[in-house]
Amino acid sequence: MARRFKTRSIKANKSYRVPELAEAADVSIATVRNWIKAGMQCVDGNRPTIVMGFQALEFLTARKADAKRPSALDEFFCFRCKATRAALGSMADYEPTSEKGGRLKALCGVCECQCNRNISARDLPQIRKVLEVATRGNR
CATH class of the missing domain: 1.10.238 (Recoverin; domain 1)
Structure with missing residues (x-):
């Protein structure tokens, strides 16, 4: 690598x-x-x-x-597939890590392994238009 x-x-x-x-x-x-x-x-x-x-x-x-390989709002980089993939079932979980952002977790649409993506909190409304996002955590 x-x-x-x-x-x-x-x-x-x-x-x-x-x-x-x-x-x-x-x-x-x-x-x-x-x-x-x-x-x-x-x-x-x-x-x-x-x-x-x-x-x-x-x-x-x-x-x-x-x-650099920019990805779309509904895509995650899968380390097992080594490619950008869509989320399985167009679903993801959002875990806030600070007031300004957090981590988006989803399953790969091909191999079903967990994929993570750090996002800004201001991008969350746009992502919710494309993905069904459930918020986890207490921030």
Whole structure:
């Protein structure tokens, strides 16, 4: 499974050699070399390979954006199926965790395992138009 990488330590106005960039992003050197093969720009073709910080940040933020999979209001991500699925019977339970939001629990429509989704309390009326939601808990 792919691990998330850190971008906060990478400075835009600094140049990095491959080991330095690997340390800043908290990944292995092989991972940085794979990023270069995947299209991250380098300064030139000479050794040592140097990557500018702003080029690394552009590449990694684009990569993070491509990995996002937004789901519809009635969909949950099922970890067993590894896909977004509709709730079984269009039913879900809402457990408030704070005043501002809570957790929506439902069963997967395909494999019937439990799926969770954190939502904001302001989104609950819109979700109730699509799903039959029962509130559980005491908040």
